[in-house]
Each structure stands twice: as structure tokens, then as C-alpha cells.
Amino acid sequence: MKIQIINGPNLNLLGVREKSIYGNTNFETYLEELKKRFADIEISYYQSNVEGEIINKLHEIGFSYDGIVINAGAYTHTSIAIADAIAAINTPVIEVHISNVYKREEFRHSSMLAACCKGVIAGFGMDSYRLAIENFSA
Ligand code: DQA
Numbered sequence: 001m002k003i004q005i006i007n008g009p010n011l012n013l014l015g016v017r018e019k020s021i022y023g024n025t026n027f028e029t030y031l032e033e034l035k036k037r038f039a040d041i042e043i044s045y046y047q048s049n050v051e052g053e054i055i056n057k058l059h060e061i062g063f064s065y066d067g068i069v070i071n072a073g074a075y076t077h078t079s080i081a082i083a084d085a086i087a088a089i090n091t092p093v094i095e096v097h098i099s100n101v102y103k104r105e106e107f108r109h110s111s112m113l114a115a116c117c118k119g120v121i122a123g124f125g126m127d128s129y130r131l132a133i134e135n136f137s138a
Contacts, residue, residue, distance in 0.1 A: 001040070002065045003136055004091075005031070005129060007047040008054055008073035014098075021099050023125055030126045038133055051075055055085045062089025067136035069129055071096045076111050086116040094132040097122035 007027060010017060015026030031045055044065075046057050054072065062068065068091050075082055076095065086093050093116070100123030101108040114120050119135070121128045 001067075001137065002042045002044070003038075003067045003069065003133055004044045004046065004057075004061045004065050006054060006057055006068060006070045006072075007045075008071060008075050009049040010073050011071060012047050012049065023098070025126060027126075030129070034130060034133065037130070038137065041133065041137060043133070051079060051081060055081055058082070058085040058089055058093075062091045065091045067091060067133075068093040069096055069132040069136075070094070070113070070117075071098070071129075072113060076101075076113055077107055079112055083112045083116050086113055092118040092136075094118050094135060095120045096128040096132050098125055098128055099123060 011027065014022055015024055027047070035043055048054050048057070054075070058068070070093055072079065072082055072095070076097070095111060095113050095117045102122070111120065121131050124131060
């Protein structure tokens with residue numbers, strides 16, 4: 001089974017950025033844990049701060065992978081283009097968020113992507129990614 005994790009803008013700064021919201025761990029460290037936990041799954045990771053690059057990645061792997069876990073960061077709330085890309089591909093996508101976006105500013109309460117996704121997981125810290133992979137592997 002092949003699963004792609006895609007992190008969008010500012011998520012390269014996990015472990016540095018707003019630690020009270022996003023925690024102290026950088027994603028690369030957490031990814032090692034995930035790879036150990038799901039040793040039988042091929043987990044690939046891609047991060048970009050650029051909307052078009054995220055779309056290109058979705059196109060590239062979205063017809064061959066078994067699942068995509070995407071945290072599109074702030075693009076979640078704005079990007080019709082990423083929503084269209086998710087709708088265009090065959091691979092199911094789960095939207096994840098580290099923080100509970102519904103406890104935060106109103107502009108974080110809406111997602112352009114959610115309606116095109118298999119489901120949404122938000123508010124469990126980094127564990128949101130594990131829960132999404134559990135779903136694909138179940
Ligand atoms: C986030 C929530 C978004 O609102 C925010 O713009 C992010 C991170 C999260 O993982 O909690 O960059 O997607």
C-alpha cells in the first residue's frame with residue numbers, strides 16, 4: 001500500500017512555528033515514528049509552500065497511490081484550485097489539521113477541500129496524520 005502525505009504552506013516550520021498551537025515536534029521527526037509504526041506501508045512525504053506545486057503533486061500521484069493525507073494549511077480555507085485537483089484524481093484524500101480549526105478564528109471554520117475528500121480529521125495534534133493513515137489501512 002502506498003500513501004502520500006502532503007503538507008502545505010508554513011508546515012515546514014512545525015516545531016518552530018506557534019508552538020502552543022502546533023507543538024514542539026518537527027514533521028520529519030514525527031514522520032520517522034509514522035514509518036516505524038506503519039512498517040508495511042510505503043509512506044511518501046511532500047511539503048510545499050506553493051499552491052501550484054501542491055496541485056502538481058496531486059496530479060502526479062493521484063492516479064496510482066492508495067491514499068493521500070493532506071494538510072493544506074491556510075489553502076484549506078481558500079483554494080478552489082486544490083479542491084478541483086482533489087476532485088479530478090482517483091486516489092481518495094483525507095484532509096487533516098493539527099489544531100482544532102473549529103475552536104479558532106471563524107475564517108478557519110470553512111474548508112474548500114472537505115467536500116471533495118473522503119473525510120476530515122482535525123484537532124488531534126500530529127496524531128491527526130496517524131488517524132488518517134489508520135483509516136486507509138483498515
Ligand atoms: C492547520 C490549520 C490552518 O488553519 C492553518 O492555516 C495551518 C495549519 C492545522 O494543521 O491546524 O497552517 O491546517
